Amino acid sequence: MTSTVTATAKVPCTIVTGFLGAGKTSLLRHVLTNAEGRRLAVIVNEFGDVGIDGEILKGCGVAACPEDNIVELANGCLCCTVADDFIPALEGLLAKAEPPEHILIETSGLALPKPLVKAFNWPAIASRVTVDGVITVVDGAATAAGRFADDLEALARQRAADPSLEHDNPLEEVFEDQLLSADLVILNKADLLTGDDEARVRAEIAHTVPRAVKVVTTREGVVDPTVLLGLGAAAESDLDARPSHHDAEGEHDHDDFDTFVVEISEQGDAEAVIARLKAAAEAHDILRIKGFLAVAGKPLRLLVQGVGARFQQQFERPFRPGETRGGRLVVIGQKGFDRDAVTAAILG
Missing domain, CATH: 3.40.50.300 (P-loop containing nucleotide triphosphate hydrolases)
Incomplete structure (x- = not known):
């Protein structure tokens, strides 16, 4: 270019x-x-x-x-x-x-x-x-x-x-x-x-x-x-x-959807966490889970990307000096899903 x-x-x-x-x-x-x-x-x-x-x-x-x-x-x-x-x-x-x-x-x-x-x-x-x-x-x-x-x-x-x-x-x-x-x-x-x-x-x-x-x-x-x-x-x-379903509206909202963050400590078994994420997504019809995990013995943080029950993960960048070795996962779904139940399913 x-x-x-x-x-x-x-x-x-x-x-x-x-x-x-x-x-x-x-x-x-x-x-x-x-x-x-x-x-x-x-x-x-x-x-x-x-x-x-x-x-x-x-x-x-x-x-x-x-x-x-x-x-x-x-x-x-x-x-x-x-x-x-x-x-x-x-x-x-x-x-x-x-x-x-x-x-x-x-x-x-x-x-x-x-x-x-x-x-x-x-x-x-x-x-x-x-x-x-x-x-x-x-x-x-x-x-x-x-x-x-x-x-x-x-x-x-x-x-x-x-x-x-x-x-x-x-x-x-x-x-x-x-x-x-x-x-x-x-x-x-x-x-x-x-x-x-x-x-x-x-x-x-x-x-x-x-x-x-x-x-x-x-x-x-x-x-x-x-x-x-x-x-x-x-x-x-x-x-x-470029027509839109909302052309007749002065404004719109996103009240049909909800999101929250799950804080998760360093994990010893990444595959077990991914299995829990898949199960939570299926059980609660979660639209999206994305974020990072810390895996014991690994210097790089694990990037996790989930769409429905389909997940991909890869080690991305090293943890920075002073950076907490923990994970954060963003969960997005339609309004009304049970946050406590989803969190419990993810944390196991």
């Missing part, structure tokens, strides 16, 4: 959206480590108050995106905190002596991208930045398994029993809103799909998105950055082509 930004040009920004665990952070990490000299910055948003994704990105250690160019906005959703959090973060990056040539924005997995795209029309930043493109990352395996679709037979039975029933599926709405804003769809985790699965997921994407949008299949978020950056979409000027 070569730099094309001049002193008077708008700085291009790429919004990376997608549901919890789709692979957004993996995608960004690959972009950062393959920047080819372009100065990048990242704004990463977490639904909860613990910044796991920002920690992962800061661990890249690449000159193109130093740690002070990675801004973490936790405990909220960018689509709801534009004035308080997003605009100041963007202005801070643009004010640097060497401002970024391209800014990557990772939304939380529960964020609606359209309000964020709209924010680029705010007078404070409208002349300085543009949305180069909205990249929607789709978890192919979760979509193929019907994670975001209704059980139509069960819904029909409920409506037959109660004709006045007002039904909405918060997972499906978020998933569809993220697709409806897309300029490019990344169908991730393709290694977990059969040919028939991939065909069904592609058909579902095509059915949801009302315009022609290219779908790129990948695994572990590995995509040539030139495919992602430089789309020139100017999405903030193309809002009508």
Whole structure:
């Protein structure tokens, strides 16, 4: 990639959206480590108050995106905190002596991208930045398994029993809103799909998105950055082509979802912990578990990523001098799950 930004040009920004665990952070990490000299910055948003994704990105250690160019906005959703959090973060990056040539924005997995795209029309930043493109990352395996679709037979039975029933599926709405804003769809985790699965997921994407949008299949978020950056979409000027379930609402909330943190002491058997996490996720229909563990006898901390009952783990970076050898796990689920029962299941 070569730099094309001049002193008077708008700085291009790429919004990376997608549901919890789709692979957004993996995608960004690959972009950062393959920047080819372009100065990048990242704004990463977490639904909860613990910044796991920002920690992962800061661990890249690449000159193109130093740690002070990675801004973490936790405990909220960018689509709801534009004035308080997003605009100041963007202005801070643009004010640097060497401002970024391209800014990557990772939304939380529960964020609606359209309000964020709209924010680029705010007078404070409208002349300085543009949305180069909205990249929607789709978890192919979760979509193929019907994670975001209704059980139509069960819904029909409920409506037959109660004709006045007002039904909405918060997972499906978020998933569809993220697709409806897309300029490019990344169908991730393709290694977990059969040919028939991939065909069904592609058909579902095509059915949801009302315009022609290219779908790129990948695994572990590995995509040539030139495919992602430089789309020139100017999405903030193309809002009508990006319908949303919430267009008629003045504002929205995330009351359908809840999150909390489990503190966990150093563990002697990492596999036993992973087994407990899988069991807890299945028993309580947890959407996402992510965080770090300390394993006895291991100098590196263990990064744990769970989507539903599917888990991956890898040793990441060494514990820093003075850093407590303990673990923190962020748990995200639909409102109403039993925090005490989930915590007890994880801690064993």
